[in-house]
Amino acid sequence: MQQDSSVSKYSGKKHVKFSDEALALAHKIMKRYPEGKQKSAILPILHIAQAEFEGWLSVETMDYVATLLKIQSIEVYEVASFYSMFNLKPVGKCVIEVCRTGPCWLMGAEDLVRFIEKKLGIKEGQTTPDGMFTLKTVECLASCGTAPMMQIGETYHENLTFEKCGAVLDEYKNKGEQVSHWRKERIKHHSDIHR
Ligand code: FES
Helix, strand or coil, rough: CCCCECCCCCCCCCCCCCCCCHHHHHHHHHHCCCCCHHHHHHHHHHHHHHHCCCCCCCCCHHHHHHHHHHHHHHHHHHHHHHCCCCCCCCCEEEEEECCCCHHHHCCHHHHHHHHHHHHHHCCCCCCCCCCCEEEECCCCCCCHHHHHCCCEEEECCCHHHHHHHHHHHHHHHHHHHHHHHHHHHHHHHHHHHHC
16 A cells, blocks of 8 residues: 655655545545535545544645645644544554543543543553553543443444453453554445445
């Protein structure tokens, strides 16, 4: 897979370019919109960009997305910084998103976050030194009936107790490098959605 993020010796900026597979998918999605309205494709294109570049969006990546969509970079920054599913700094292979909204909070989300922090030895917003886990808290993930819950990648883990949550984290840790294949899987996932 061709995926370019080399550094220019002139500007010091990274050259960012999608792989052929991701670029073809991006063009397919953009073609769904009338000429001049490609901005409407910004959310799926940002998802693809995040999957292409290790799970986060650098300024260079967002600038590249702006070029693809023929819009101003600031328009991409605004969207990317609004939604919690986009990461603006490097993250671990597994991004843990614990819901902190009312129903989950009432069912013990705060204690769950403290439990995860203790288990992984990091604070909310941080990544473990081995680059395996990043811990985030997010607003309602629309699974309030199974609170408390968390999302890792595209999987929901629901009705969590400390024991269940610990077992889930151990399972991901045991998968080790296998988990790093998620990026390829995500591109495939987006290809399936936008067939
Ligand atoms: S409040 Fe947590 S999923 Fe809705």
